[in-house]
Amino acid sequence: MVKKYNSVILLISLIIGLIHGIITISFNVFLSWLLIGIWLILTIKIIKNTKRYREFNSPHNTAFFVVLPIFIAIFYTIWSNFTGLLVENLLADSSLYLSWWSLVFGLPYAIYGSFSLHSCFRKYDVVYLGTKSVNGKRFGYIMVFLILFCIIFYWIVFYVADDIFEDFLSPINFSVDLILLLMFISTIFIMIIYGFLANRRSLPELTRAYITRRANRVDQITRPQPVRRSTRQRERVHTIERTRTPGPTRIDTRISRSTSRSLRTSPNRQTQTIRASTKATTQTSSGKTKKTSKTRPTSTRIINLNKYKPKTTALSSEDFKCIFCFQLPNFPQDQGRGIILCPNCRYPAHADEFKDWLGSSNLCSRCSARIPTNYGRNPRIISVKNYILIYKDFLRKKR
Numbered sequence: 001m002v003k004k005y006n007s008v009i010l011l012i013s014l015i016i017g018l019i020h021g022i023i024t025i026s027f028n029v030f031l032s033w034l035l036i037g038i039w040l041i042l043t044i045k046i047i048k049n050t051k052r053y054r055e056f057n058s059p060h061n062t063a064f065f066v067v068l069p070i071f072i073a074i075f076y077t078i079w080s081n082f083t084g085l086l087v088e089n090l091l092a093d094s095s096l097y098l099s100w101w102s103l104v105f106g107l108p109y110a111i112y113g114s115f116s117l118h119s120c121f122r123k124y125d126v127v128y129l130g131t132k133s134v135n136g137k138r139f140g141y142i143m144v145f146l147i148l149f150c151i152i153f154y155w156i157v158f159y160v161a162d163d164i165f166e167d168f169l170s171p172i173n174f175s176v177d178l179i180l181l182l183m184f185i186s187t188i189f190i191m192i193i194y195g196f197l198a199n200r201r202s203l204p205e206l207t208r209a210y211i212t213r214r215a216n217r218v219d220q221i222t223r224p225q226p227v228r229r230s231t232r233q234r235e236r237v238h239t240i241e242r243t244r245t246p247g248p249t250r251i252d253t254r255i256s257r258s259t260s261r262s263l264r265t266s267p268n269r270q271t272q273t274i275r276a277s278t279k280a281t282t283q284t285s286s287g288k289t290k291k292t293s294k295t296r297p298t299s300t301r302i303i304n305l306n307k308y309k310p311k312t313t314a315l316s317s318e319d320f321k322c323i324f325c326f327q328l329p330n331f332p333q334d335q336g337r338g339i340i341l342c343p344n345c346r347y348p349a350h351a352d353e354f355k356d357w358l359g360s361s362n363l364c365s366r367c368s369a370r371i372p373t374n375y376g377r378n379p380r381i382i383s384v385k386n387y388i389l390i391y392k393d394f395l396r397k398k399r
């Protein structure tokens with residue numbers, strides 16, 4: 001069916017070309033008609049393929065869509081120097097040449113082809129050549145090379161060795177075709193901008209701002225409608241607090257967010273937390289917050305630090321000495337050693353000494369409690385630096 005159409009088109013263009021060519025006694029006219037026929041056949045084929053691809057919703061990353069259009073454009077704009085039809089130069093007095101021929105037969109494909117080339121660099125991971133696949137960007141560079149090579153080769157042949165043509169084909173116009181020139185320039189531009197300068201589809205950097213943006217976005221999608229207003233309020237609270245007081249308050253805001261999040265399902269309590277947080281902001285703006293923002297993080301720190309507090313009634317610096325070597329952990333000397341606490345009495349030991357001890361016994365050398373085997377294999381190691389901070393904090397509070 002398709003082949004029948006094609007041969008009919010070809011035959012018609014052949015007949016018209018012959019008649020017109022004989023009348024004007026011009027081989028160029030004959031060939032031009034033939035080329036119009038071929039152009040029609042190619043265009044029909046491309047439209048058919050596009051339709052078929054759209055049906056399957058597949059991307060146009062095949063050689064057919066990437067290679068064919070741009071070379072049709074190159075060929076037909078080159079032919080504008082030879083065409084016997086539509087020869088009038090629309091830029092009459094300029095040294096460039098723009099004919100209806102290249103506007104009709106060249107320009108659409110020049111745009112299409114440039115767009116495909118752009119897609120090679122920006123969109124396609126791979127381009128399929130039959131069953132083989134080539135990296136999209138690499139294929140783009142190959143295409144750029146081929147396009148530039150073809151155009152430059154043509155210009156050299158046409159302007160330097162122009163006597164080749166005179167025997168069988170005489171050029172109608174010697175000016176440089178505008179569309180061909182534009183294609184040449186745009187190809188170079190596409191290569192530079194989307195090839196050399198762009199780092200393609202790099203994954204977004206995981207900055208704090210990006211994460212909050214994504215989290216908010218997910219929230220918006222998953223959140224039931226009526227809660228919307230209140231969460232916007234909550235967001236505002238965050239930003240105000242964050243910009244106003246960097247540092248310790250950040251912990252504070254994070255806590256408030258997580259609590260309000262977990263309570264999202266119960267609207268009553270949520271409004272409560274929101275009211276509380278807005279209260280906090282008003283305080284921030286009035287300047288009274290120094291007290292509130294200071295007390296809260298320290299309280300959370302106490303909760304955390306109690307896990308490291310040795311079990312004894314009266315703390316002294318003796319309680320923070322290693323249970324094996326009786327030395328207080330010290331920073332530059334003990335660098336890289338690590339501290340392990342007994343899970344029962346929470347007295348510290350240098351990690352290396354603790355592990356050596358476990359080789360001969362599974363009881364704490366201080367409180368004689370059994371140390372669970374999985375804790376012995378995978379103990380929680382605290383860096384010496386952090387442990388110093390912890391015990392200094394305890395000793396400071398004791399005073």
Ligand SMILES: [Zn+2]
Nearest residue numbers: 322324325350
């Ligand atoms: Zn020690």
Ligand SMILES: [Zn+2]
Nearest residue numbers: 342345364367
């Ligand atoms: Zn112990």
